[in-house]
Amino acid sequence: MGYAIAEAALAKKHVVTLISGPVSIAPARGAKNVSIITSDELDDAVHRALPECDVLVMCAAVADYKPAVVSARKVKKPKASFALTLVPTRDILASLPKRRRYLVVGFAAETHDLKRNARKKLRAKNCDAIVANDVSGSEIGMESDDNEVEVFFRNGDSEKISRASKKNIARELVKIISKMWEKSLTKKSW
Secondary structure (H helix, E strand, O other): OHHHHHHHHHHOOOOOEEEEOOOOOOOOOOOEEEEOOOHHHHHHHHHHHHHHOOEEEEOOOOOOEEEOOOOOOOOOOOOOOOOOOEEEOOOHHHHOOOOOOOEEEEEEEEOOOHHHHHHHHHHHOOOOEEEEEEOOOOOOOOOOOEEEEEEEEOOOOEEEEEEEEHHHHHHHHHHHHHHHHHHHHHHHHO
């Protein structure tokens, strides 16, 4: 979804920085592509990009937890049971400044109570909009070329984008985000 949004934004002549972990998708042509592997690298890359940012779209969250200790070498299989200690990863959306000059659009992949959970995340993460999608099935979302989303806004409104290819969803999202940016400029000029 992130690559589709990057391509849709590039098609509309927006300047795009695409920060991505390892994927089998070709880099977005025309974007500044930043490769990361760890959640800490993602956090650093996002915060480095913010000073030049008008809109930050956070399409995919990294894992909520990471190993407390990372071994540089293979850990041999123990004879007894083995416990892996996990620690929370940094919540990048929650770490963003409350006062900012750029818009923040987050994503919420939900398996149940989509509307309630998306609105809760919108407030908790201080986003300008949340794009929510139901990932409880395999026919849309994560492992599919299709998606169906609902965008929730701070003012309580929402806008549904019916099932379509991720490329079409991305084009619609870029239109919605562009309108949000234009409105934010109008408000700032008063």
